[in-house]
Amino acid sequence: MNSKQDSDKPEIILTGDRATGPLHLGHYVGSLKQRVALQAIHEQTILVADMQGLTDNAHNPKKVSSNILNVVADYLAVGINPSITTICLQSKLPALAELTMYYSNLVSISRLERNPTVKSEIQHKGFERSIPAGFLTYPISQAADITGFNATLVPVGDDQLPMLEQTNEIVRKVNSLAGRIVLNECRPLLSNASRLPSTDGKNKMSKSMDNAINLGATEKEISAAVKSMYTDPNHLRVEDSGNVEGNIVFTYLDAFHPDENYISQLKKHYQRGGLGDGTTKKILEECLQDMLRPIRVRRSEFLSDKAQLIDILIKGSQVSRDKTEKVLFDVKDIFGLNIF
Amino acid sequence: MNSKQDSDKPEIILTGDRATGPLHLGHYVGSLKQRVALQAIHEQTILVADMQGLTDNAHNPKKVSSNILNVVADYLAVGINPSITTICLQSKLPALAELTMYYSNLVSISRLERNPTVKSEIQHKGFERSIPAGFLTYPISQAADITGFNATLVPVGDDQLPMLEQTNEIVRKVNSLAGRIVLNECRPLLSNASRLPSTDGKNKMSKSMDNAINLGATEKEISAAVKSMYTDPNHLRVEDSGNVEGNIVFTYLDAFHPDENYISQLKKHYQRGGLGDGTTKKILEECLQDMLRPIRVRRSEFLSDKAQLIDILIKGSQVSRDKTEKVLFDVKDIFGLNIF
Structure with a gap:
């Protein structure tokens, strides 16, 4: 009976997308459909990750900025309901940047270089040693996103599991420094849908490859x-x-x-x-x-009423700001920095 | 006549100290005396760098937190006047963490690894590949500190010149992305005092080596x-x-x-x-x-009235928060992120 109650307890879910292009059928099958179902049961936040989008697009920032509202419209169009799912903008949550700074002191460069997901992305993008610092360290920023909401459950593809391992390593270090549980370890929620291939059957779906069907396709x-x-x-x-x-x-x-x-x-x-x-x-x-x-x-x-989309982001970001500031306060407390 | 006016124009000075110990005679000769003189002529901000102090002390955070007010008392004791010099606390300025995130996308890991100052510090501290990400990237955070105040003049020892080169590289990249001057390049103000040796004549002055005379020494x-x-x-x-x-x-x-x-x-x-x-x-x-x-x-x-010290930090940090938020707004504008 107890275990039944436990499994019924709503989870804190943090999920999101890099705002680097409109969403497509791969997102729909891999995560959006699942989010529509999850929002009814759990406390779900979707982070529009504009700052993470810039980690490999700083010299082409329009690719990010021009897609923020597209992504929000995609969410609403597939049935994400902003009155039960919080939709927020990463760059409007300074606590996430601050948490990233604190966590950066707990993770070594060699640990980051061993991250299999980042390793394969670096190879894919042809970065080699010219990899931007922000790109190599984005798993730390992602740990800040997840822990900033004290998420317990994170929907991911299996290629993203090393990211959650990295997050939980940071969580354990923070809790060990504190001598008590301040941050939750998170569990992955693996989608049972297999990854949708691109229309050409060869490459990863992407707008630049013209091998994906966007949700807004004509x-x-x-x-x-x-x-x-x-x-x-x-x-x-x-x-x-x-x-x-x-x-x-x-x-x-x-x-x-x-x-x-x-x-x-x-x-x-x-x-x-x-x-x-x-x-x-x-x-x-x-x-x-x-x-x-x-x-x-x-x-x-939705896209014809941009003011409404922005309003959704403002409200979601305000709620999220409060949540993340609270976690930041707890983490700064461990470092003795809440002197005023 | 014009050049006379220009040279008389007050500079924006950003300087500061890692809050990892009380200040000593080396600080007095190398920077504090100079700051007391500069505050009368220029717009000077002193940043108590608690976050930077944590980059190599995350597992011993008390070393930082316990020294914040000591450092402020040191400033006041030597004649820094908080009514003309702004004294602020780095961890109270979230815009600096946010700027660090944006700048991180403009600096490669290999560029950071070539920084001579960081290189020698890594060697000195015996970090090798276990160097914390926050330590390798601290020149980016320092660039955020300097540009966050749009400083034009930064008092440094000559061993710190590579830091200003790194900062100005970032400034040029940001300005080039903007297509106009958004951030100031800064110039070093080299102290003409030579570096004060430790009392044992061998090592760098440090509290742990017991070879420095603190300003508060009995x-x-x-x-x-x-x-x-x-x-x-x-x-x-x-x-x-x-x-x-x-x-x-x-x-x-x-x-x-x-x-x-x-x-x-x-x-x-x-x-x-x-x-x-x-x-x-x-x-x-x-x-x-x-x-x-x-x-x-x-x-x-000063130390017997901690409330007064905290009040000075609160007021200085509030003024600094406004300044740094304005710079952050300008930088985010370049990336198109001021959508609300």
Whole structure:
């Protein structure tokens, strides 16, 4: 009975996105759908991470600033409800920068360099030794974000698990310095959805690669994206048997089509031959158009009233400012710095 | 005439100390005396750098917190006047932490590792690769301190010049991003006093080495420190000729004795023989006792009224908060982040 009560206890959830582009179907499957469900049960905060977005975009800051409100509109369009989910802007929470400074003294450079997530990102971005200090140290800033809200549960992909390990290491150091529990260790909430591949089936989804379908994509963009989608390169004639594994059209149908049985039949038909890619793409396009039409309409309505979006961020950031200042106070107390 | 006016224009001076111990005679000669003179002419802010003090003391934070008010009392005791010099506490200025975050994206890790000052400090402290991130990146935080006040003149020892180079590099990057001058480049104000050696003549002055005379030293401590002072190891008998070079007693007499001619005569006497170390030490002790007595008394009076010291920090930090927030606003503007 006790354990039942415990598992029913609302968690403090901190999640968010770098504001470096509009959100796409990968975000929808990987996190947004989950957040819509979580907000009803838990205390959820979504951080629009503009400062983190700048860690590798300082010389192109418009990429960040121009996307802040797009991301908020994306949230609202998919059903994030700002009256139960707090949506806030990272750069409006100075306590997070201050916590980052204090935590930086507890983490060594070599520890940061061992972080597998950062390591692979550095390689991917071709930074080598010219890596900006802010980029190498962003796991510390992320620890400040998570602990600044004293989050207990953080939704992540499994590639982000090293970030939570780093956060919990800092938490343990802070608690050990304090001689008592000041900060919560957080647990990961792994999404059971597998990562949605890009439409070209090769690279990570990104706007610059033109291989992602944004939540605000127009009818034409959706149509073009589906038409260009990677299928089975050996499926040359309609009567040939085709491969559904690695066939992006079927991966997307699995992720988005509401009728599982129908897709299962469709796969069998494709495998035995007689089903053309034109037909499967038509089915997928119809499904995506139906799903994205209302999202696009709502998104565009929200974006037509920027004052309302800003108001949501102001209110969310005010609530978050109070929460994070409280944690900062507790951490500064450990260092004996609350002398006035 | 114009250039005359320009050179008369008050400078914005930012200076400060890590709050990791009470200040000593080295600080007095190297910076405090100069600050007392500068405060009459320029707009001077002194930052008590508690956060910087933690970059290598996070596991011993009391070393910082217990010294904040000591350092303020030291300032007042030597004649820093809080009604014309702003005295503020670094941890009370969140804009400095925020500026540090933004600047971190403009400085590479390899650039930080090339900083000669940090390099030698890392060696000195035996950090190697276990160097805390906050320590390697403290030149960025120092750039935030300097630019946060838009300082034009920074009093430094020549070992600190690489810090100002780093700051000005950041200033140029920020101005280049803005396409206009947002931040001032700063110039160093080199002290013409040479660095005061420690009483043992070997190591850097530090409390832990017990080789420094603090401004608040008691009569006994001063006496003991002078008695143990390094002189000329080959000057065995009074009648022997002695060496004044590297003789710490004479170095201190040069730095502190008001009568230059008298010291010049004394040196000649010592060099030709017939003047014992006991006598020179007695002269130095009398000089230091006379100089430090009123400082010690004032320092102890100030420390007996901690509320007053805190009040000075509160007022100075409030003024500084407004100044640094304004600079932060300008920098965030460049990144397009002032959307509300």
